[in-house]
Amino acid sequence: MSVSPPLPLLKRISPGLWVGLVWFAAALGPLVKYVLMPPRREYSLDYPRQGLDPLSAKLLLAIAFALVLTGCVLLRRRTSLGYGLLLAGTVASTLAWRQDEIPPAQYLGVDVALCYVAAVRPRRSSLIAAGAALATLPCYVTLRLGLGIQDSGVIPEPYIALTVVIGWLVGNSLRQSQLHTEELHTQAASQAVTAERLRIAREMHDTVAHSIGIIALQAGAAARVIETQPDKAREAMIAVEKTGRETLSGLRRMLGALRQADRDADREPDPAADEARKPAPLHPAAGLADVERLATTTTAAGVRVEVWWQGRRRPLPADIDLAAFRIIQESVTNVVRHSGADSCRVTIGYGEDELTIEVRDRGKGTCADAEHDTGYGLIGMRERITLLHGHFTAGPRRGGGFLVAARLPLPAATATATTTAIETKAEATAG
Numbered sequence: 043m044s045v046s047p048p049l050p051l052l053k054r055i056s057p058g059l060w061v062g063l064v065w066f067a068a069a070l071g072p073l074v075k076y077v078l079m080p081p082r083r084e085y086s087l088d089y090p091r092q093g094l095d096p097l098s099a100k101l102l103l104a105i106a107f108a109l110v111l112t113g114c115v116l117l118r119r120r121t122s123l124g125y126g127l128l129l130a131g132t133v134a135s136t137l138a139w140r141q142d143e144i145p146p147a148q149y150l151g152v153d154v155a156l157c158y159v160a161a162v163r164p165r166r167s168s169l170i171a172a173g174a175a176l177a178t179l180p181c182y183v184t185l186r187l188g189l190g191i192q193d194s195g196v197i198p199e200p201y202i203a204l205t206v207v208i209g210w211l212v213g214n215s216l217r218q219s220q221l222h223t224e225e226l227h228t229q230a231a232s233q234a235v236t237a238e239r240l241r242i243a244r245e246m247h248d249t250v251a252h253s254i255g256i257i258a259l260q261a262g263a264a265a266r267v268i269e270t271q272p273d274k275a276r277e278a279m280i281a282v283e284k285t286g287r288e289t290l291s292g293l294r295r296m297l298g299a300l301r302q303a304d305r306d307a308d309r310e311p312d313p314a315a316d317e318a319r320k321p322a323p324l325h326p327a328a329g330l331a332d333v334e335r336l337a338t339t340t341t342a343a344g345v346r347v348e349v350w351w352q353g354r355r356r357p358l359p360a361d362i363d364l365a366a367f368r369i370i371q372e373s374v375t376n377v378v379r380h381s382g383a384d385s386c387r388v389t390i391g392y393g394e395d396e397l398t399i400e401v402r403d404r405g406k407g408t409c410a411d412a413e414h415d416t417g418y419g420l421i422g423m424r425e426r427i428t429l430l431h432g433h434f435t436a437g438p439r440r441g442g443g444f445l446v447a448a449r450l451p452l453p454a455a456t457a458t459a460t461t462t463a464i465e466t467k468a469e470a471t472a473g
């Protein structure tokens with residue numbers, strides 16, 4: 043959520059503007075130098091002063107400028123059409139001056155446009171564009187041979203063709219680099235999701251181990267006092283039933299969603315996954331009960347955390363309780379590391395059928411920066427909420443700052459778990 047640095051100047055200017063600057067500089071230079079400026083000793087056979095005297099030449103030059111201008115405007119949105127108009131405008135400009143060859147400087151605009159086409163379009167489309175640029179050159183060679191024009195100088199077409207090839211190679215290299223970068227981002231995001239799922243699986247393992255330990259203790263206590271203290275034994279067995287049901291419900295919710303991580307376990311090893319596979323200590327995982335401790339620790343670190351509780355607080359299933367805490371923990375960590383804010387507010391709402399979480403600050407971060415940080419924190423949070431069939435949003439707030447919001451649906455049994463246990467205990471006592 044750090045503030046993004048401004049883009050370099052080369053990236054802030056649109057490709058159509060770059061192409062237009064190159065092409066119009068090459069087109070206006072000789073027009074000003076040899077036609078509009080007062081006559082001098084210097085003279086050009088390619089751009090004679092009388093070359094634009096016919097009305098048809100002036101009209102054709104105006105059409106060339108219009109074609110190129112339109113092509114530059116359309117180059118980003120409709121790349122193929124914009125490139126075709128630019129190439130046609132270049133040919134029209136050459137015909138307007140009644141030249142028998144395309145000036146190399148004028149073709150630089152086409153080379154820049156071809157570089158952009160190769161960078162943003164598939165290879166097949168860029169090869170067609172390069173072929174069109176190369177096919178234009180032999181037409182002028184054929185024209186000169188057909189008219190019997192003898193040129194004692196070096197023909198420019200091979201050099202122009204070389205610039206076309208270089209422009210395509212540069213653009214294609216940029217595209218390959220971009221595709222490779224996108225592939226790396228995709229792999230990193232996939233690894234972050236897998237690592238998060240494995241982390242959830244480890245935490246579920248800890249929770250189940252803790253629950254089984256409680257069940258064993260309660261069952262042993264009930265067996266020891268069932269003859270002398272039947273009420274105590276009944277309370278212990280009620281606790282065993284409640285713990286067993288909650289643990290089984292959490293396993294059912296999580297097991298199906300985590301199977302996909304098992305299918306991906308045969309991929310190439312990576313440090314993140316190896317770290318995630320390390321066994322965790324068998325102790326109860328943190329939950330919403332530790333939010334106050336988290337707030338105190340973060341406040342001591344320099345960022346004040348206000349915790350607001352809404353609704354009637356009650357016990358939650360272990361997987362939902364742990365996921366809610368992880369969302370708050372990761373969000374508060376992002377505030378400390380990236381936002382630049384000196385405080386944040388955590389709101390936890392207990393509804394009848396869902397648990398809501400909001401973490402908001404008044405920093406200067408953006409959602410894109412948070413998504414691409416080294417830890418892929420938002421990806422992990424979204425994965426947790428998705429596995430629990432919840433809803434997750436994260437992004438800048440209208441009034442400034444950043445907001446992370448999550449809604450976790452609560453099982454029907456959760457809302458009435460305490461009441462059911464009390465009723466069962468009462469019925470058993472009455473019986």
